[in-house]
Amino acid sequence: MSGPSNYQPKSAFGKWMHERLPIMELVQGQALDFPTPKNLNYWWTFGGILAVMLVAQLVTGIVLAMHYTAHVDMAFDSVEHIMRDVNYGWLLRYLHSNGASMFFIAVYVHIFRGMYYGSYKAPREVLWMIGVLIYLVMMATAFMGYVLPWGQMSFWGAKVITNLFSAIPFVGESVTTWLWGGYSVDNPTLNRFFSLHYLLPFVLAGLVGLHIWALHVPGNNNPTGVNVRGSQDTVPFHPYYTMKDGFAIVVFMLLYSAFTFFGPNYLGDAINYLPANPLSTPSHIVPEWYYLPFYAILRAIPNKLIGVIAMFGSILILFALPWLDTSRVRSGTYRPIFKQIFWIFVVVCITLGFAGSGPPDNYFLSHEAAPPDEWHLTYKLVGQIAAVCYFAFFFPILPLLGLLESPKPLPPSISDDVLAKKKPLVPAE
Amino acid sequence: MSTAVHADVNRRDFLFIATGAVGAVGAALTAWPFISQMNPDASVLAMAAIEVDLAPIAEGQEITIKWRGNPVFIRHRTAKEIELAKSVKLEDLKDPTARSANVKDGDPATDENRVVGGKEGFLVMMGVCTHLGCIPIGNEGDYGVVEGNVKSGGWYCPCHGSQYDTAGRIRKGPAPENLFVPKYEYLSDTKIRIG
Numbered sequence A: 001m002s003g004p005s006n007y008q009p010k011s012a013f014g015k016w017m018h019e020r021l022p023i024m025e026l027v028q029g030q031a032l033d034f035p036t037p038k039n040l041n042y043w044w045t046f047g048g049i050l051a052v053m054l055v056a057q058l059v060t061g062i063v064l065a066m067h068y069t070a071h072v073d074m075a076f077d078s079v080e081h082i083m084r085d086v087n088y089g090w091l092l093r094y095l096h097s098n099g100a101s102m103f104f105i106a107v108y109v110h111i112f113r114g115m116y117y118g119s120y121k122a123p124r125e126v127l128w129m130i131g132v133l134i135y136l137v138m139m140a141t142a143f144m145g146y147v148l149p150w151g152q153m154s155f156w157g158a159k160v161i162t163n164l165f166s167a168i169p170f171v172g173e174s175v176t177t178w179l180w181g182g183y184s185v186d187n188p189t190l191n192r193f194f195s196l197h198y199l200l201p202f203v204l205a206g207l208v209g210l211h212i213w214a215l216h217v218p219g220n221n222n223p224t225g226v227n228v229r230g231s232q233d234t235v236p237f238h239p240y241y242t243m244k245d246g247f248a249i250v251v252f253m254l255l256y257s258a259f260t261f262f263g264p265n266y267l268g269d270a271i272n273y274l275p276a277n278p279l280s281t282p283s284h285i286v287p288e289w290y291y292l293p294f295y296a297i298l299r300a301i302p303n304k305l306i307g308v309i310a311m312f313g314s315i316l317i318l319f320a321l322p323w324l325d326t327s328r329v330r331s332g333t334y335r336p337i338f339k340q341i342f343w344i345f346v347v348v349c350i351t352l353g354f355a356g357s358g359p360p361d362n363y364f365l366s367h368e369a370a371p372p373d374e375w376h377l378t379y380k381l382v383g384q385i386a387a388v389c390y391f392a393f394f395f396p397i398l399p400l401l402g403l404l405e406s407p408k409p410l411p412p413s414i415s416d417d418v419l420a421k422k423k424p425l426v427p428a429e
Numbered sequence B: 001m002s003t004a005v006h007a008d009v010n011r012r013d014f015l016f017i018a019t020g021a022v023g024a025v026g027a028a029l030t031a032w033p034f035i036s037q038m039n040p041d042a043s044v045l046a047m048a049a050i051e052v053d054l055a056p057i058a059e060g061q062e063i064t065i066k067w068r069g070n071p072v073f074i075r076h077r078t079a080k081e082i083e084l085a086k087s088v089k090l091e092d093l094k095d096p097t098a099r100s101a102n103v104k105d106g107d108p109a110t111d112e113n114r115v116v117g118g119k120e121g122f123l124v125m126m127g128v129c130t131h132l133g134c135i136p137i138g139n140e141g142d143y144g145v146v147e148g149n150v151k152s153g154g155w156y157c158p159c160h161g162s163q164y165d166t167a168g169r170i171r172k173g174p175a176p177e178n179l180f181v182p183k184y185e186y187l188s189d190t191k192i193r194i195g
Ligand code: HEM
Pocket: A054, A057, A058, A059, A060, A061, A062, A063, A064, A065, A068, A079, A093, A096, A097, A100, A103, A138, A141, A142, A143, A145, A146, A147, A148, A149, A197, A198, A201, A202, A204, A268
C-alpha cells in the first residue's frame, strides 16, 4: 500500500529510517498525497469529524476513569465527585457525555451521506460493511458507558436491554444470567461493563484503521458517483482536504461546545440524576436519543421474540444494502425517484425516533393517554406505521426501483461535471 | 501441503490434521475459563434463601422484598381477587403453564398451581415483568377487581404495557409468560422461606 507517492527521504535520518520502517512513505502516500476526487462536498467532511470525536471520547474517557469507581455503592457518588470536586471534572464529564451524542450525530450524517450517494455499491461493499460494524460497536460502547453513572435510567436501561437476550429460544435465560453475572443487573454487571467500555473504543480504533484501508483501495466515491478517470479528476488530500475537513471540524466543535457549555443536560434524561434503585422502575423508560428509532421498532411489535428480531434486523439489514439496491447508478443526484424516496426514508427514521420517545399508549407527541382497545394515533401506532415504511424501503422498494427507474444521463467525468458547473469569473458581456 | 503431489492420503497428512485437531481442542478448552468467569460466582450463588413473616400483611395489602437483587411481590389477596382468578378459563390465558418452581414444569396455570400448599390467600411471585424485566405496578390495568373507582389486584407494566391478572398471569401486551413463582415453602402457618 505505498500508494502514489514517490517518497524520497531527504535527511540522513530519513534515509536510515526508510530502510528500517518506511512509515513516512505510508504517511505521504496515504495521508498527504492521496489522490482525492476534486468535487467532494461538505457531506464528505463527516469522516474526519468522526475521527476527531473518537479521539475526544478516548481522551476524556481515560481521564474520567482516573476518578470513577465501578462499584454499585460508589459509582453514582464518584460521578458526583467528578462533577463537584475534581478540577474541571464537570467539563470533562460534560465533554464525554455530550461527545457521545455528537459522535452519533456525525455517524448518522455519514451513513445517510453514503446512502444518498450510493457509496456502498461495488467496489466499496466491504468498506460499507466495516462501517456498519463500527456503528454496532459504537452503540454497544455508548450503552455500556451510560450504565456507568449508575442512575435510575442507567440501571433500568441496562435491565431492559440485557433482557432482550432472554428472548433467544431455549438458552435465553442462561445467556442473560451469564451477561449479568447474577440474577439481575448488579455489581458484577457494572464491573464488566466498565471493563468493556474501556476496551471497545480501542477496538473501534482498529476497525477505523480497516475502514480507511478499505477506502484507500478503490479510493473515495464522489457526488457524481462517476469513477475517477485520471489525475485531472483528483487533487492531493493535503492541503485541499485537510483544510476543508479542518474547517468543518471547527464548525462542528462550535456545535459540540454549544451543547457542552449551554445545554449540557439537554440531550440527557433528568431521572439519571437519581441513584439506581432496583426496587422501583421509573414511570417511563426511554433510551438515549440515538437509540430511539430502534426502540420504536422493538415496541411496535406485540410479540417479544419477533420484536427483538425486528429491532436487531433493522440494523443488520444495512449489511445487505449493497445487494438490495439493484441500480447501477451510484449517486442519487441522477436518480429522480430514488432521490425523493431517500428523503422520505430520512423523515421515516426521524419519525421513528419521535415514536420511540413517548409512552406507547399516549397520543403521539402528547402527554395524554389514549383510551385502550380503540384505534388512536398513539406513539405505538405511529411507530408501527413508520416501522413498516422503514423495512419497505430496503425491501421491496430498493430492489424494484433499480429495475424500474430510468436514471438521468451521467456526466462523462468528474472534471467535466466540475467545469460545467463553473460560473465564469467575469460575467459574459 | 503434500497432497498436491501425492494423490492419496499419506502419513504426513494424518499427522498434520491430527496436530491441528489437538490444537483446536486445546484452544477451545482454554477459552472455557474465560467464558465461565462471567457466570454467577460463589458469593452470588451463596445469597440463597430468605425468610418472610406473612402475619403483618393485611388482606388487600402487598409488600415487595428484595431477593437475589430482584423484587419479590407478596400479596395477601382478597376473596374477590381469588374468585376472579379462579373464574378465568385456561383457554383464555396467553401462557397456560403455571411458571412456578413449586410444581412440575408445564403444569397448567390454574390458581391453585400459582400458590403453595393450598394457601390461596398469599400470592408470592417475582416482581419482574417477563417481557424485559421492569417492575409491574400493582392494582393497575384491566384485569383486577373493580369496585366503584377502586381497583384491587392485577398488575400493569409501565415499560411496554403488559398486563397481569389477580394470579399474576399475563393477559395482554408483549410479555410472553406469567410472572414467575420462585421456590418457597411454609415453615409455619404464617412464615415462608424463599429459595
Ligand atoms: C466510542 C467512544 C465512547 C463513547 C461513545 C462513550 C460513551 C459514554 C457515555 C454515553 C457515558 C455516560 C455519560 C453520562 O451520562 O455520564 C460514558 C461514561 C463513561 N465513560 Fe465513556 N465513551 C467512550 C469512550 C470511553 C473511553 C475510551 C473511556 C476510557 C476508559 C471511557 C470512560 C468512561 C467513564 C469512566 C465513564 C463514567 C463517567 C461518566 O458517567 O461521566 N469512555 N461513556
